[in-house]
Amino acid sequence: MELEQARKLWQPEPGWLNTATYGLPPEPVWDAVQRVLADWRTGRVSFEVWDESVDRSRAAFARLTGVDAADVSVGASASQLVAPIAAGLPAGATVVVPETEFTSILFPWLVQRDRGVRVRTVPLAGLVDAIDAGTDLVAFSVVQSADGTVAPYDEIVAAARAHGAFVVADATQACGWLPFAADRADAVVVGAYKWLMSPRGSAFAYLAPALRERMRPDAAGWYAGREPHASYYGLPLRLADDARRFDIAPPWLSYAGTAPALELLADLDLEAVRAYDVGLANRFLAGLGRPPGDSAIVTVDVPDAQERLARAGVRAAVRAGRVRASFHLYTTEADVDRAVEALTG
Incomplete structure (x- = not known):
């Protein structure tokens, strides 16, 4: 399956930048869980x-x-x-x-x-x-x-x-x-x-x-x-x-x-997944004036960052005293830009 085709399988609420805490299920996963719950019930x-x-x-x-x-x-x-x-x-x-x-x-x-x-x-x-x-x-x-x-x-x-x-x-x-x-x-x-x-x-x-x-x-x-x-x-x-x-x-x-x-x-090309995820992480870093990295997980130290992100409807995590943002297949450029605007506005 091509990456862009696969990305249509999620329906996230905008602003989820926290896969390093838990990932969001694509539609086949959600459907399978509903079926097994009904069978159990x-x-x-x-x-x-x-x-x-x-x-x-x-x-x-x-x-x-x-x-x-x-x-x-x-x-x-x-x-x-x-x-x-x-x-x-x-x-x-x-x-x-x-x-x-x-x-x-x-x-x-x-x-x-x-x-x-x-x-x-x-x-x-x-x-x-x-x-x-x-x-x-x-x-x-x-x-x-x-x-x-x-x-x-x-x-x-x-x-x-x-x-x-x-x-x-x-x-x-x-x-x-x-x-x-x-x-x-x-x-x-x-x-x-x-x-x-x-x-x-x-x-x-x-x-x-x-x-x-x-x-x-x-x-x-x-x-x-x-x-x-x-x-x-x-x-x-x-x-x-x-x-x-x-x-x-x-x-x-x-x-x-x-x-x-x-x-x-x-079934996906994992190199393409890596490139997509890290590309979004680097878009986030660039928007904050930081150099690019090689990870889908980044941390930033911005005053009142957690409060700013929460007001913008962006869900991220705080680890080791810094805001941690993580980017995966269901993350969009709009999600990234929303977070950048919240932290720089």
Whole structure:
């Protein structure tokens, strides 16, 4: 599908510049959620019908990120998917993380401190140089939530590989607008409710086979079974041989909307999405006299910015004390110009 054709699938109220908080559903997503809500309300179908959306979502995420579906685990949040990776670290391991990281990719390591796991935080700009022979794992966001900074992904991976360290990336603020090679990392986790424009409650993890060997599926239930529908009751333990052994039973209502959202994005040229989103971000920056950047998320420090935007009907966020604006497929130039006028008028 061409980008301009796809952009007709949204009906947003003007002024939404906050995809970094949550994305807006295209019409196929909205329609799918309404259908599953009606089915739930009336009890007209069995859950197996809803479960088909999980398989579709897994396949679409794999296609979107260029990985094998057998290496994709489904869950409900980024931190939940990181947890078994952290639990699988050997006692005394050292993890290096940027110092201002979003806590979903920070707290899971910190709670392992009672086993002697050490977390070393450094500025993102110094992350590559901080990876050394004593580093067991490096964790970071591909795009920083606080200000939209795009991490030097390839350089971080190369430094980790040079020292035999694992790489875990949180792509929640990147996947859906920024092309990157997910399979270069050992794990990539993504919450789907932002740039993937899904209902909150669906999340994905690419888990490389070598990393999975060090992980323990502590949350395993019937959905992690080799044959889920033959894993409802009793012994023996019979888990899937691939990344599905780390699945948790999915929130079907969320995945009903996730499947069409990811399928839509997987059919688009992600480079064209990146160019569109970053182009709008740079239009915003230019209107405020700022130099252009390389991200769909930008932050600005303007006196009374939040109040000015609110009066103009522009919805943005405040992160780390600055106004954060984010731009995606349903954002228009008129939205950008409205925000610029509010901040400069």
